[in-house]
Amino acid sequence: MTTADPTLDDIEAIARKTLAALPAPFVAGAAEVHLAVVDWPPQDVLDELDIDDPLDLTGLYDGIPLTRKSVLDQPVQPDTIWLFREPILDELAERGNVTLEELVAHVTLHELAHHFGWSDDDIAMIDRWWE
Structure with missing residues (x-):
């Protein structure tokens, strides 16, 4: 990457690299999720989540967690992990103590954990990102 702001493609490449490096038990579940x-x-989305x-x-999981899926569910759209470039870059600048790769990996894995049915509290027990 250059000194210019990372592009959408740059962030997607980091997220895909993160997903490709998952341990074997998570690969199949991750493969079912679309990345945007x-x-x-x-x-x-901001209105629905009451975010001003x-x-x-920085990211969002949009789908039905694996723990709640049923064979009776008719998919309307693919489960999707959304990454939002501008908020990610803003958080990167605010933190100043992490790399873009670390931040994108963190957001990607956090949203993937929701796909696996983990709550924010479950995730916080193993990922103490704010410390």
Whole structure:
């Protein structure tokens, strides 16, 4: 990468590298999830989540967690991990103590954990990112 801001493709490449490096038990579940990288979260998503500042949402899992899926579920859209470039870059600048690769990997894995049915509290027990 150059000194210019990372592109959507740069962030996607980091996320895909993160997913490719998963331990074997998680590879199949991760392969079922679509990855989407866009600049900003959509306003309807922010409204639904009651988030006023779009910089507060770096990623989102949109789908039915594996722990709640049923063979009776008819998929309307693929389960998706959304990464939001501008909020990620804002958090990167605010933190100053992590690399882009570390931050994108963290957001990607956090959202993938929701796909596996983990709550934010479950994730926080093993990923103490804020420390």
